[in-house]
Amino acid sequence: MSKINPFHIAIPVHNLEECRKFYKEIIGCEEGRSSDHWVDFNLFGHQLVIHYKPKSKNSLHTNTVDGKYVPVPHYGVVLDWNTFHEFANNLKSKEVDFIIEPYVRFEGEIGEQATLFFLDPAGNALEFKAFKDLTQLFAK
Secondary structure: OOOOOOOEEEEEEOOHHHHHHHHHHHOOOEEEEEOOOEEEEEEOOEEEEEEEOOOOOOOOEEEEEOOEEEEEOOEOOEEOHHHHHHHHHHHHHOOOOEEEEEEEEOOOOOOOEEEEEEEOOOOOEEEEEEEOOHHHOOOO
16 A cells, blocks of 8 residues: 555535534644634644535435444445554544444455444544454455
8 A cells, every 4th residue: 555645625614613622622632734714724634624604405315334324425444453443532532423333344355344433523424443454455
């Protein structure tokens, strides 16, 4: 696997201050630059930017994966195995309301991974995962 460059993602939020607090205090992101309409964060070495957008009626769409209803769209970071479990325990201690509780999917198979899903205060779906063997990230 070649060196991975940080990704950049910008997401809409309808309450900038509530989401700023969530990403700093719940997720543990370090805040970077900001304005009255956006804030950027260090999300495990990647650039996440929350942009203010008035609230709209969005319904959560899901697809079934491994017998669970996975929200679409979603974003997140692939963490190393130990970091994932520390992060999951930290989220539990902060009483995050999971859409999909932390669990291991495809156990004993190619692509075995730990995963979890939850929403930010604006309704954006996040997934964090970790592969038992990171070389299987794209394995078939």
